[in-house]
Each structure stands twice: as C-alpha cells, then as structure tokens.
Amino acid sequence: MSVNLTLLSVMGILYACGIYLILERSLTRVLLGLMMLANATNLLLLATGGYSGLAPLYEKDIPAGEYNDPLPQALILTSIVISFAVTAFMLGIIYRTWVLARQDEIQDDVEDLRVAETPSFDAEDDAEIPLETSEFPLTMLGIDGDQISNYPPVGSSEGAEETIEAGGREIAVKDADAEEKPGSQNVTPGPEGGLK
Amino acid sequence: MNLTDLAPLAVLLPILGAALTFVLIRHSRAQRTVSIALLSLTLLLECLLLASVWNGGTTAVTIGGWMPPFGIVLVVDQFSSLMLVVSSAVSLAVLIYATGQGMADGDQDAPVSIFHPTYLILVAGVSNAFLSGDLFNLYVGFEILLTASYVLMTLGGTGPRIRAGVTYVVVSVVSSVLFLIAIAMIYGATGTINMADLGIKLAQLDTGTQALLHVLLLVAFGIKAAVFPLSFWLPDSYPTAPAPVTAVFAGLLTKVGVYAIVRTETLLFPGNTLNSPLMVAALLTMVVGILGALAQSDIKRMLSFTLVSHIGYMIFGLALSSVAGLGATVFYVAHHITIQTSLFMVTGLIERRGGSSSVDRLAGLAKLSPLLGFLFFIPAMNLAGIPPFSGFLGKLGLLQAGVELGTPLAYALVIGGVLTSLLTLLAIARVWNRAFWRKPEDAENPDALLLAGTTADGRHDKADANGAPAVAQSTPEQISEAASVLGVSTATMRRKANGAVLLPRTMVGSTLGLVVVGVALTVFAGPLFQLSDQAGQEMLDRTEYIHAVLGDTAEIPPAQIVGGDK
Numbered sequence: 003m004s005v006n007l008t009l010l011s012v013m014g015i016l017y018a019c020g021i022y023l024i025l026e027r028s029l030t031r032v033l034l035g036l037m038m039l040a041n042a043t044n045l046l047l048l049a050t051g052g053y054s055g056l057a058p059l060y061e062k063d064i065p066a067g068e069y070n071d072p073l074p075q076a077l078i079l080t081s082i083v084i085s086f087a088v089t090a091f092m093l094g095i096i097y098r099t100w101v102l103a104r105q106d107e108i109q110d111d112v113e114d115l116r117v118a119e120t121p122s123f124d125a126e127d128d129a130e131i132p133l134e135t136s137e138f139p140l141t142m143l144g145i146d147g148d149q150i151s152n153y154p155p156v157g158s159s160e161g162a163e164e165t166i167e168a169g170g171r172e173i174a175v176k177d178a179d180a181e182e183k184p185g186s187q188n189v190t191p192g193p194e195g196g197l198k
Numbered sequence: 199m200n201l202t203d204l205a206p207l208a209v210l211l212p213i214l215g216a217a218l219t220f221v222l223i224r225h226s227r228a229q230r231t232v233s234i235a236l237l238s239l240t241l242l243l244e245c246l247l248l249a250s251v252w253n254g255g256t257t258a259v260t261i262g263g264w265m266p267p268f269g270i271v272l273v274v275d276q277f278s279s280l281m282l283v284v285s286s287a288v289s290l291a292v293l294i295y296a297t298g299q300g301m302a303d304g305d306q307d308a309p310v311s312i313f314h315p316t317y318l319i320l321v322a323g324v325s326n327a328f329l330s331g332d333l334f335n336l337y338v339g340f341e342i343l344l345t346a347s348y349v350l351m352t353l354g355g356t357g358p359r360i361r362a363g364v365t366y367v368v369v370s371v372v373s374s375v376l377f378l379i380a381i382a383m384i385y386g387a388t389g390t391i392n393m394a395d396l397g398i399k400l401a402q403l404d405t406g407t408q409a410l411l412h413v414l415l416l417v418a419f420g421i422k423a424a425v426f427p428l429s430f431w432l433p434d435s436y437p438t439a440p441a442p443v444t445a446v447f448a449g450l451l452t453k454v455g456v457y458a459i460v461r462t463e464t465l466l467f468p469g470n471t472l473n474s475p476l477m478v479a480a481l482l483t484m485v486v487g488i489l490g491a492l493a494q495s496d497i498k499r500m501l502s503f504t505l506v507s508h509i510g511y512m513i514f515g516l517a518l519s520s521v522a523g524l525g526a527t528v529f530y531v532a533h534h535i536t537i538q539t540s541l542f543m544v545t546g547l548i549e550r551r552g553g554s555s556s557v558d559r560l561a562g563l564a565k566l567s568p569l570l571g572f573l574f575f576i577p578a579m580n581l582a583g584i585p586p587f588s589g590f591l592g593k594l595g596l597l598q599a600g601v602e603l604g605t606p607l608a609y610a611l612v613i614g615g616v617l618t619s620l621l622t623l624l625a626i627a628r629v630w631n632r633a634f635w636r637k638p639e640d641a642e643n644p645d646a647l648l649l650a651g652t653t654a655d656g657r658h659d660k661a662d663a664n665g666a667p668a669v670a671q672s673t674p675e676q677i678s679e680a681a682s683v684l685g686v687s688t689a690t691m692r693r694k695a696n697g698a699v700l701l702p703r704t705m706v707g708s709t710l711g712l713v714v715v716g717v718a719l720t721v722f723a724g725p726l727f728q729l730s731d732q733a734g735q736e737m738l739d740r741t742e743y744i745h746a747v748l749g750d751t752a753e754i755p756p757a758q759i760v761g762g763d764k
Contacts, residue, residue, distance in 0.1 A: 032364075095360055
C-alpha cells in the first residue's frame with residue numbers, strides 16, 4: 003500500500019491555513035478557516051480508506067480485496083452535507099453582524115468587560131456594619147447606641163457645617179474635593195447636559 | 199416483538215414532529231398541539247424503554263437489518279434509557295414553558311413559528327446521541343443537536359445573541375472537527391466505528407496510538423461538555439439566549455458531552471490510563487467554575503458558571519472508575535439535568551417579574567411573589583447540595599466513592615467537592631438575599647415593575663395576570679410621560695403596553711412541574727441509586743453491552759490498569 007503524498011500534504015496545508023484563519027478576528031476569515039478545517043478532515047477520512055481500488059459495486063468475479071472501501075466515502079458525504087449547513091448558517095450570522103454593527107469583526111462581550119472592571123469592593127456586601135444594630139440599645143451607651151458604633155457621633159466632626167461657594171451655589175467643604183472630579187452628585191446637570 | 203425494538207421511534211417521533219410543525223408553520227395553535235403531543239408520546243415510549251431495561255437486559259437494535267459491526271446499531275441500556283427519560287421530561291417541561299411564554303407575549307418578541315420544528319430536531323439529536331452504538335452516528339447525533347442549537351441560540355437575531363452565537367458556533371464546529379478527526383483516525387487504525395467492536399479492537403493497538411485516540415476523543419467531548427480548560431465558551435454564550443432555550447441547553451447539551459465522555463472512558467478505553475489527568479481536570483472545573491460564579495451579578499451568568507462547575511462532579515465520579523463512582527455520576531447527571539433546567543426556568547420567570555436578571559437591580563421579590571421564591575428556593579438548595587435533596591445524595595455518593603479510592607488526588611477531589619458545594623451555596627445565597635429579601639429601594643435603579651408592587655396597585659398583579667389586553671402601542675418614553683401626567687404607575691402602563699402577563703399560568707405550572715420532578719428524584723433516590731449503581735456496574739463490566747451488539751461469542755479484552763492494584 004502506497005501513501006498518496008499529494009493528498010496528505012494538501013491536507014496538512016489546509017489544516018495549517020485553517021488554524022491560522024480561525025484565530026483571526028474577522029468573521030469572514032474565521033468562516034474560511036472553518037471550511038478549510040472541514041475539507042482537510044474530509045481528506046483525512048479519504049486517506050483512511052486505504053489505497054484506491056475498483057468502485058464498490060458488487061460483481062461475482064471480482065475478489066473482495068479489489069474494491070475500494072466505501073465507508074469513508076459515505077462518511078465524507080455526510081460530513082460535506084453538515085459542513086455545508088454550518089457554512090450557510092455562518093454566512094447568515096456574518097451578514098446579520100454586518101447589518102447590526104456594520105463590521106465584520108467578532109465583538110467583545112460587554113458583560114465580561116463589566117465584570118472584569120467591577121472592583122472587589124461591594125457597597126452592600128462590604129459595608130461597615132454598626133456594632134449596635136438592636137432596636138433596644140443599652141441606655142448607658144447613649145440613646146441610639148452611637149457611643150459604640152463605628153461612626154463618629156453626628157455633629158461631632160469638625161467643619162461639617164462649613165460651606166464654600168462653588169458654581170454659583172453653596173456646597174459643604176467636605177464635598178468640595180469630590181466636586182473637582184467628574185461624576186459629582188452635588189451639581190444638577192445644566193440644560194445642555196454637561197457633567198451630571 | 200420486543201418492546202426495545204421501538205427504540206428508533208425515540209429519534210423518529212421528534213423528527214416527524216419537526217416535519218409536521220414545519221408544515222403547520224402558519225398555524226401556531228396546531229403547531230403547539232402537535233409538538234407537545236409528540237414529545238409526550240416520545241416521553242411515554244422512553245419510560246417504557248426504561249422500564250423494560252430496569253433490571254438489566256441491554257438490547258441492540260440493528261437499523262435496516264444490517265448486522266453489526268457493519269450496520270448502525272442503537273443500544274438501549276440502563277444509562278442511555280435513563281438519560282432519554284430525563285432529557286425528554288426536561289424538554290417537555292421547557293416546551294410547555296416556551297409555548298406559555300409565546301402565548302403570553304403574543305409572539306412578538308421572537309419568531310416563535312420556527313421555534314417548534316427546531317426544538318424538536320434538537321430533541322431528536324439528543325435522543326440519537328444517547329442511543330447511538332456507533333461512533334459516526336454519535337457524531338451525526340451531535341451535529342443534529344448542534345445545528346438546531348445554533349438556530350435556537352440566535353433566535354430573533356438581536357445584537358448580543360448574534361455576538362454570543364458566533365462564539366458558540368465557532369467553538370462547536372471546531373470541537374466537531376476534532377471529533378471527526380478522531381473518528382477518521384480510529385477508523386484508519388481499527389477499520390471499524392462500531393462502539394462495541396471498538397471496545398474489543400482498540401485494545402489490540404499499541405499504547406501510543408491508543409493514547410492519541412483517547413486524548414483526541416476526550417478533547418472533542420471535553421469542549422462539548424465544558425470541562426475546565428475547554429469551558430470558557432459556555433458562560434459567554436448561554437446567558438444571552440431566550441430563557442427557555444438557555445434552560446434546555448443548560449440541562450441537555452453539556453450532559454450529552456458528559457455522556458459521550460462516560461462511554462469513551464468505560465466502553466472504548468476501559469481502565470485507568472487517563473484517570474489522573476481527568477481528576478485534575480475535574481478538580482479545576484469545579485473550583486474555577488464556582489469562583490467564576492461568585493464574580494457574576496447576572497443570575498443567568500452565575501448559573502452558567504455553576505453549570506460548568508458542577509460538570510466537574512460528573513467527571514470526578516467518572517475518573518474514579520469504580521462502580522460507586524460511576525453509579526454516583528449517573529445519578530448526578532440525572533439530578534443535575536433536572537435541577538439546572540428548573541433554575542434557568544425560574545430565572546426566566548424572575549426576569550419577567552422583576553424586569554431584569556441582574557442581582558444588583560432585583561429586590562423584594564419574596565413579597566411580590568412568594569410562589570417565585572418557593573420555586574427558586576427548592577432547586578437552589580438542591581443545587582447547593584443541602585440535605586435531604588438529591589443534590590446532597592449525589593454529592594454524598596461521589597464523596598464516598600472518592601474516599602473509597604483513597605489516593606491523595608481522590609482526597610483532593612473530595613475536599614474540592616465539599617468546597618465547591620459551599621461556594622455554590624454562597625453564590626445562591628447572594629441571589630436569594632438580594633433578589634428576594636431586600637427592599638426595592640435598596641436596589642440600583644430597580645425596574646418599575648418592582649417598585650409598583652410596593653405601592654397601592656400591588657393588588658392589580660393578580661387581576662392583570664388573567665390577561666390584560668394591549669391598550670397602547672407606544673414607546674416607553676411616551677408611556678412614562680403619560681403615566682406621570684395621569685398619576686398612574688409606570689409599571690402598570692408598561693405591562694399593559696406590552697400586552698404581556700407577568701407570570702403566565704403555563705410557565706409557572708411547567709416550572710413547578712420540573713421542580714416537583716427534582717423533588718421526586720429525592721423521594722425515589724433509593725431505587726434510582728440502585729439503578730445507577732447497576733448501570734455503573736454494567737458499564738465497567740462491558741460484557742452485556744458488547745454481547746448485546748456483537749452476540750454472545752465476542753471475547754472481551756481485560757481493561758487496562760496501570761500502576762497499583764486498583
């Protein structure tokens with residue numbers, strides 16, 4: 003049995019090109035890569051049928067060893083049909099991507115990016131819990147239990163009442179620093195939008 | 199005539215149904231009736247099949263009278279028939295759920311007419327994969343279900359679905375190509391693709407060739423089953439699909455991959471040659487998957503990660519290659535199909551009721567809909583493995599089998615399994631606390647639907663549930679404007695504008711049905727465990743399977759055991 007070197011090298015080249023192409027970001031190239039992989043696999047299937055022989059149509063006079071192996075060809079036919087369907091579907095998807103996004107590139111998952119950017123701090127899970135959460139605080143520690151809470155008692159922090167003029171209105175001094183950054187909560191957005 | 203001769207009908211009935219529903223594409227009512235009726239018939243048939251092989255007696259059905267190993271055979275044994283029954287029960291529940299959703303939404307959102315034929319073809323592909331006793335027929339089964347799943351995944355063709363669909367299609371096609379390469383090489387090496395025949399002939403190859411073929415098959419199936427290093431496509435693509443589609447995908451598709459891995463490990467390559475790598479993969483799948491779940495705020499994505507993580511348990515039991523381990527795996531697969539699907543169905547309901555599937559935006563559902571809380575709580579606790587549910591029993595079986603083996607790696611898996619179970623509970627508890635128990639005011643921009651429940655018109659929910667007709671076809675902005683002018687709650691207006699019922703009875707009913715099936719798995723765990731242990735015993739033994747296909751004279755080579763006495 004001799005190996006058909008041409009078929010094998012074509013198969014190898016198809017696999018190499020196919021793998022290169024499916025690693026691209028452009029969808030059309032990915033599709034071309036998938037088609038090449040499918041065809042390379044068809045050649046592999048053909049190669050497993052062994053050496054070429056007569057068409058497998060039964061005749062009494064011909065010994066069984068003379069025929070070609072029909073099974074790989076049946077498998078290839080099935081696989082061609084399947085890859086045809088998948089190619090058609092992929093083309094549909096690519097067209098749809100083009101209609102929706104006007105680009106032929108695979109897009110990033112928005113939710114993935116969002117999760118990746120989420121800080122490990124979670125306002126609700128990681129909030130400081132006041133030590134005294136009972137509805138019936140111990141009276142000797144103050145009416146609302148603030149003597150044993152993590153937070154300083156209301157009104158005790160210095161400069162809480164001081165205000166400063168900013169943007170045509172008065173804001174608390176402690177908020178002034180935050181005002182310098184975008185995303186402030188203290189200024190209502192102007193008529194044409196602006197910073198919120 | 200033997201009852202098991204009817205096994206091909208498990209594939210043919212859904213395909214027939216697909217053809218009929220395709221003809222009836224303009225008659226949605228007839229379509230619904232036909233698909234539900236045919237799927238129920240399939241389920242009934244599969245229950246009969248399971249009953250006939252309950253006490254053993256694997257049978258092979260030769261298609262077209264071509265004798266194995268030349269023709270295609272379908273093999274009915276305990277494992278495959280149990281999988282058939284569970285998968286059909288789950289698909290029937292999801293089908294009813296989907297029709298309920300379609301009827302409630304007035305078929306506006308998605309082209310539901312194409313849903314029924316595609317869905318039935320998916321079921322046919324799953325049945326074919328479970329029944330197949332021929333490697334190439336298994337490939338065809340996979341392709342049938344995958345092609346149908348491509349269509350279902352991108353149903354409606356919206357931006358996110360197309361984006362997710364691209365990833366899904368490309369990854370699936372690559373895994374199919376790998377599978378086909380493996381088939382070609384196996385055929386080249388042995389000259390047969392009949393699985394029973396391969397069980398004999400693969401053992402005659404030299405160990406290097408065997409290892410190559412073995413690893414190729416495992417990688418191809420590992421992608422489909424989402425085993426750790428090959429699992430990243432799953433949480434990316436599943437959550438964007440419509441709720442019923444995600445539910446059925448989560449339940450069935452990965453389990454078909456697991457089923458194929460089990461067959462590869464027991465029938466084609468028996469013994470423990472690759473057990474250690476499989477154990478490591480199982481451990482990593484469990485731990486990495488559940489850590490991913492903890493980072494998510496979207497319930498669907500969180501559940502997709504738990505799905506990946508719990509695939510690890512099945513590989514864990516399989517990699518022990520002991521009767522106890524395999525039996526527990528069989529039980530766990532049946533349990534997980536039911537539970538994971540019902541959780542995704544409940545999430546679909548939560549999304550309808552709460553307007554979002556993100557735990558940051560959901561709140562106060564326990565007060566709005568206690569039934570929803572109940573529906574979520576039971577399968578959630580079941581998934582986390584809280585006694586006495588079937589999740590606990592399955593995990594207990596796995597842990598016992600792991601301790602029985604007693605190697606350091608097995609102990610690492612036992613610890614990993616317990617840890618994963620705890621972390622699953624943590625992930626589930628986060629959803630439970632936020633979506634169900636906190637006040638709507640505490641949520642980040644909660645949907646108007648949630649806030650509506652706390653105002654005076656909370657009473658309207660029940661009244662509207664009987665089907666409020668559409669009163670307006672306007673944009674959300676116009677509606678909220680109108681609402682503020684009239685002083686009516688936005689939620690009520692929006693609900694009426696959509697013409698949609700929040701929690702249709704059919705959807706809740708089918709979810710409840712599946713939750714009850716999940717509880718039934720707990721109640722009937724005794725006989726079921728007996729069955730799965732028997733199935734594990736038979737799969738390790740292989741005699742019955744191979745004799746059923748090739749006749750009683752076939753000689754079975756011993757399993758390859760490397761190292762140690764186990």
